[in-house]
Structure formats: structure tokens, C-alpha cells
Amino acid sequence: MSKMILSFVVSITLFAQVSWAQMASTEAVFEQPVSVSTHEKVSQFVAREDVAKTFENMGVDPKMVEQRIALMSDEEVSKISSQIDTLPAGGDALGAIIGAAILIFIVLLITDVLGFTKVFGFTRAAR
Incomplete structure (x- = not known):
């Protein structure tokens, strides 16, 4: 029983830490902060190749998106800019949860087949 509890606790603690991948910019590496306006940040995000391709797949002209960004108020652009900062870098957590469950x-x-635990009724211990 204690081995089963120990294996359960160890398997949960393997996935307890959530990590968010981020690109390390040159400024962050050399610790020289460079301020970029929110309009520039949103424009740079929209100008990325993957984002522009997504807009094209949706039938939206990337140049029209740039024009719309130029017409936005500072409050609207800062709201979008803050959402860009909080986006996860690797996608959603569903894949991680499914992977953890499979593992x-x-x-x-x-451990059931080796005879250390008896969690599943459909297995037979090798010992």
C-alpha cells in the first residue's frame, strides 16, 4: 500500500511545476532594458510570419490589420499588448495533461506487472 502511495505522489510531483518558455532577447541577456511603445509591440506581433499567415487563412489582409492598429486608441492597444505578454509560448495545457495521464x-x-503494486485488476504479477 505504501509503495502505491509513494508512486502516486512521485508521479504527481513530476508534473507539479508549470514552465512557460520564452524567447531570451538580447536586452534581457545583457540587462539593458529597451522600451518599446505598445503600438510598436502590437505591430511587431502582427508582422510576424505565423500571425500574418493566420490572418491570410482567415481571409484578412495583413495591411488592413496594420491600418486598424494605427487607428486604435492607446487604451485598446495597451489592452492587446498586455494580452500578448500573457500568452503561453507552447500552446495549451491539454496536451501536457494528456501526456501526464498516459505517463x-x-x-x-x-509496477503492476512487476508486482510492486496492484492497481489494475487486468494485470498479473510477473513474480
């Missing part, structure tokens, strides 16, 4: 299942299945 936990495999670990428990192996």
Missing part, C-alpha cells in the same frame, strides 16, 4: 498509466501498469 502515470504506463508507470502504474509497469
Whole structure:
């Protein structure tokens, strides 16, 4: 019983820390902050190749998007800029949750087959 609890706790703690990947800019590496206006930040984001391609797939002309950004108020642009800062860099967490569940299942299945635990009724211990 204690081995099962220990394996459960260890498998959960492996995925307890959430990490967000970010690009390390030259300014961050050399610790020289460079201020970029919110309009420039949003324009740079929209000018990225993947974002422009997404707009094209949706039938939106990237030049029209740039014109709309130029017409936005400072409050609207700062709101969009703050949303850009909080976007996760690797996608959604659903893939991580599914991966963790599969890993936990495999670990428990192996420990069942080896005879260390008895979690699943459909396995037989090798010992």
C-alpha cells in the first residue's frame, strides 16, 4: 500500500511545476532594458510570419490589420499588448495533461506487472 502511495505522489510531483518558455532577447541577456511603445509591440506581433499567415487563412489582409492598429486608441492597444505578454509560448495545457495521464498509466501498469503494486485488476504479477 505504501509503495502505491509513494508512486502516486512521485508521479504527481513530476508534473507539479508549470514552465512557460520564452524567447531570451538580447536586452534581457545583457540587462539593458529597451522600451518599446505598445503600438510598436502590437505591430511587431502582427508582422510576424505565423500571425500574418493566420490572418491570410482567415481571409484578412495583413495591411488592413496594420491600418486598424494605427487607428486604435492607446487604451485598446495597451489592452492587446498586455494580452500578448500573457500568452503561453507552447500552446495549451491539454496536451501536457494528456501526456501526464498516459505517463502515470504506463508507470502504474509497469509496477503492476512487476508486482510492486496492484492497481489494475487486468494485470498479473510477473513474480
